[in-house]
Amino acid sequence: MLHSELTEKIIQCFYTVYNSLGFGFLENVYEKSLLKELKECGLNADSQVPINVFYKKELVGKYFADIIVEDIVIVELKAINRLSAEHEVQILNYLKATNIEVGLVFNFGSKPQIKRKIYTNDRKRHLN
Numbered sequence: 001m002l003h004s005e006l007t008e009k010i011i012q013c014f015y016t017v018y019n020s021l022g023f024g025f026l027e028n029v030y031e032k033s034l035l036k037e038l039k040e041c042g043l044n045a046d047s048q049v050p051i052n053v054f055y056k057k058e059l060v061g062k063y064f065a066d067i068i069v070e071d072i073v074i075v076e077l078k079a080i081n082r083l084s085a086e087h088e089v090q091i092l093n094y095l096k097a098t099n100i101e102v103g104l105v106f107n108f109g110s111k112p113q114i115k116r117k118i119y120t121n122d123r124k125r126h127l128n
Helices: 004-021 027-040 085-096
Strands: 045-055 058-069 073-078 102-108 112-118
Touching (some): 004 027, 004 073, 027 045, 027 058, 058 085, 073 085, 085 102, 085 112
Parallel strands (some): 073 102
Antiparallel strands (some): 045 058, 058 073
16 A cells, blocks of 8 residues: 555554544644654654645645645544545545645544545646
């Protein structure tokens, strides 16, 4: 699986934060905590990274990725009851708009949830 060793490390960091904080906090708290944990594990991670969306080479929108790890994995965080299809579509759209091919959605809800998505760059040629 693409970048599986790195995603396993990221997932371990997610569980470390989840097991420590539990559920009930705002996404902002989990984002700062996960960013700290990732960096303590020696990973390069940045938060609130802008993602520009282009249509026919014109900038048409901007999003912000919660966390990008090692410039190759986008991490989207949620603190809700249950993940839905919309959250999976959101991470796929982030992948489509970047050269990043792997995305993780983490939910710090009453039960921890993880979704892993891949959108390879060879499928993105038609988007720009």
